[in-house]
Amino acid sequence: MVQVLSSRVLLRPADPERSRRFYGETLGLAVYREFGTGPERGTVYFLGGGFLEVSGRSSDAPTPTLQLWLQVPDAARAHEELAGCGVEVLRPPVREPWGLIEMWIADPDGHRIVLTEVPADHPLRYRP
Known part of the structure; x- marks a missing residue:
């Protein structure tokens, strides 16, 4: 049996800075933690009982x-x-x-x- 201790949804946006503005400023989600540097850095937001990580980049x-x-x-x-x-x-x-x-x-x-x-x-x- 897998014992899950924590979890989060991972989001790979096309434009990380734009997505950080949307989730952090527009929606007003509080930051749980940040890691890395530069435009590809990761930001993890509180989602009530969960977390949303915005990091990396994807064109999908x-x-x-x-x-x-x-x-x-x-x-x-x-x-x-x-x-x-x-x-x-x-x-x-x-x-x-x-x-x-x-x-x-x-x-x-x-x-x-x-x-x-x-x-x-x-x-x-x-x-x-």
Whole structure:
């Protein structure tokens, strides 16, 4: 059995500096750690209960089979702020049939990110 002690999602962007501005400044993710030097240096961001590492470089197109899921306290406010910053909004906040409020954005390389709000009346808020 593999014992997992920590984990993170690795992102190889086309333009690392642009992606660091997006994740660090536009989304406001806090930096967990940085390593290396220069434009290829790595930056690891906190993602709530996980981590996102932006390092290296790739010219490959983003895969639609990998998406980021980020829980936010207020999807409508996130929509307003991110749209105001010029972030590509793929879909504004919508209450889904399963009760969560979800909006979709894209990072500078086109990686899809869902921002999810758990409403106060949703069962995920209650613990028996």
